[in-house]
Amino acid sequence: MSLPGAFLFSHYVESFWHQNSSPPLVDWSGLPTLVLLVAAVVAATAVALRAVDARPRRLPGPPALPLLGTRWLFWSRYKMNKLHEAYADMFRRYGPVFAETTPGGVAVVSIAERGALEAVLRTPAKRPYRPPTEIVQVYRRSRPDRYASTGLVNEQGEKWYHLRRHLTAELTSPHTMRNFLPQLNSISDDFLTLLQACRASDGTVYGFDQLTNRMGLESVCGLMLGTRFGFLERCMSGRAATLAAAAKAHFRAQRDSYYGAPLWKFAPTTLYRTFAWSEETIHVIVSDLMEEARSRAEGSAQDDGMQEIFMRILENPALDMRDKKAAIIDFINAGIETLANSLVFLLYLLSGRPDWQQRIRSEVPCGGELRAEEIAAAPSVRAATMEAFRLLPTAPFLARLLEAPVNVAGHKLPAGTFVLCHTGAACRREDNFWRATEYLPERWVSVREPHAASLVAPFGRGRRMCPGKRFVECELHLLLAKIMQRWRVEYDGELDIQFDFLLSPKSPVSLRLVEW
Numbered sequence: 364m365s366l367p368g369a370f371l372f373s374h375y376v377e378s379f380w381h382q383n384s385s386p387p388l389v390d391w392s393g394l395p396t397l398v399l400l401v402a403a404v405v406a407a408t409a410v411a412l413r414a415v416d417a418r419p420r421r422l423p424g425p426p427a428l429p430l431l432g433t434r435w436l437f438w439s440r441y442k443m444n445k446l447h448e449a450y451a452d453m454f455r456r457y458g459p460v461f462a463e464t465t466p467g468g469v470a471v472v473s474i475a476e477r478g479a480l481e482a483v484l485r486t487p488a489k490r491p492y493r494p495p496t497e498i499v500q501v502y503r504r505s506r507p508d509r510y511a512s513t514g515l516v517n518e519q520g521e522k523w524y525h526l527r528r529h530l531t532a533e534l535t536s537p538h539t540m541r542n543f544l545p546q547l548n549s550i551s552d553d554f555l556t557l558l559q560a561c562r563a564s565d566g567t568v569y570g571f572d573q574l575t576n577r578m579g580l581e582s583v584c585g586l587m588l589g590t591r592f593g594f595l596e597r598c599m600s601g602r603a604a605t606l607a608a609a610a611k612a613h614f615r616a617q618r619d620s621y622y623g624a625p626l627w628k629f630a631p632t633t634l635y636r637t638f639a640w641s642e643e644t645i646h647v648i649v650s651d652l653m654e655e656a657r658s659r660a661e662g663s664a665q666d667d668g669m670q671e672i673f674m675r676i677l678e679n680p681a682l683d684m685r686d687k688k689a690a691i692i693d694f695i696n697a698g699i700e701t702l703a704n705s706l707v708f709l710l711y712l713l714s715g716r717p718d719w720q721q722r723i724r725s726e727v728p729c730g731g732e733l734r735a736e737e738i739a740a741a742p743s744v745r746a747a748t749m750e751a752f753r754l755l756p757t758a759p760f761l762a763r764l765l766e767a768p769v770n771v772a773g774h775k776l777p778a779g780t781f782v783l784c785h786t787g788a789a790c791r792r793e794d795n796f797w798r799a800t801e802y803l804p805e806r807w808v809s810v811r812e813p814h815a816a817s818l819v820a821p822f823g824r825g826r827r828m829c830p831g832k833r834f835v836e837c838e839l840h841l842l843l844a845k846i847m848q849r850w851r852v853e854y855d856g857e858l859d860i861q862f863d864f865l866l867s868p869k870s871p872v873s874l875r876l877v878e879w
């Protein structure tokens with residue numbers, strides 16, 4: 364009822380009582396005013412909710428509040444470090460396509476339904492728009508001395524395309540990985556030596572996740588900077604510890620800036636200062652590493668595949684020097700946690716499949732350097748890794764901004780809609796995979812329907828797909844093969860997983876590496 368309508372209704376009720384000579388048994392005189400007030404509150408709330416709820420029509424989802432949108436859920440019902448569980452719960456409540464609303468009134472549509480995911484991710488886009496992380500944008504724009512742009516991960520449109528074209532060709536080339544394989548063998552061997560040194564008498568490696576972090580750091584620095592830095596030596600250097608802590612803080616601050624109260628936008632809160640510290644620390648340490656690598660490269664006549672990535676990026680005249688440095692920093696930062704988490708998840712899942720571990724061991728040649736052909740000839744290695752990416756991907760959803768309208772489960776989403784593609788949640792649905800919640804690497808050797816392989820997208824999709832994919836797959840396959848050659852893996856209980864903008868194991872993780 365409109366406000367004038369409510370007023371007229373109240374006037375009518377009052378005049379009705381005035382016309383009757385006998386007073387009512389109950390005193391109804393306050394009722395019209397009460398009705399008027401209730402109507403006014405209902406009308407005002409409806410207007411306010413319409414203003415904050417920008418969801419595409421009829422999409423289900425949690426109720427949005429003025430100024431808070433649906434974010435209040437992450438400060439009350441759900442825990443921010445268990446966001447994967449929060450989304451699983453929302454999919455149960457609202458179905459496989461639902462919408463949230465940001466405090467600014469923008470709709471964010473979450474999808475875990477196969478047809479809808481394929482519709483969104485298969486939309487061919489020349490310059491796919493992935494919504495940037497606002498806190499990174501704000502910080503980097505405040506430092507024009509260091510950043511000419513917000514970087515490959517956060518840029519959009521032509522600027523993104525320019526960076527992508529000039530920065531990733533070397534990283535994604537099969538030739539680069541073939542050249543890097545001997546170095547990767549040696550890094551993996553050093554990692555195994557470190558594991559051996561850290562094993563307790565029963566084979567337990569306490570703080571296994573921290574060791575994998577160091578391995579991620581050594582290998583990604585080796586790939587990008589073309590030299591070894593000794594992060595796998597027995598005693599962890601202060602530099603490695605600080606860099607690993609900064610990389611974790613960087614991801615967590617991004618999570619909190621997105622899902623927490625947006626106070627950092629108005630004042631330099633602790634969250635913003637933590638983020639700035641992590642950016643600063645990563646920048647300073649990686650810049651030092653780059654300087655060391657550059658002077659080593661200048662002092663040696665070595666011309667191997669490792670040096671090419673680093674030097675070619677730095678020598679590219681099409682790019683601003685600030686963009687080149689920022690890219691190398693971003694590549695290193697992108698690789699540390701992701702690689703380490705993926706290895707922990709892989710070994711944890713395999714610990715429940717001693718038979719598959721045995722199978723890997725039987726397919727991989729004993730000892731020494733492993734060549735690409737030897738790894739390719741062991742389908743059990745690839746199957747184990749693929750299945751771990753299906754069941755526990757460190758990046759469980761992909762963000763996109765629709766460039767054209769898309770029909771999703773009967774709802775027409777207009778161009779510009781912010782969509783979260785929950786490939787991880789979709790992979791756990793029984794309508795997409797046979798015995799979907801179980802770790803069954805055999806499904807990748809002989810297929811059992813349903814088997815929606817296209818939903819397994821741990822590195823993303825399309826032109827914005829992760830440029831580190833080839834490197835990461837090669838490294839995980841190699842490490843898995845080498846670990847299985849030497850030990851079988853055991854883990855007691857269930858791994859505690861948290862959401863740090865990526866899915867991560869809750870630290871510290873203790874695995875047992877037992878002699879065969």
Ligand code: HEM
Nearest residue numbers: 516694697698701702705758822823824827828829831835
């Ligand atoms: C297990 C390890 C890794 C996983 C699971 C992973 C996953 C991802 C995912 C899901 C995306 C978003 C893709 C999309 O939106 O379609 C991404 C983007 C990106 N990743 Fe990775 N990544 C890993 C390692 C690495 C490494 C080692 C590097 C660098 C050497 C790297 C560099 C990047 C960059 C630069 C982007 C942004 C690409 C763009 O927007 O054009 N990642 N990664």
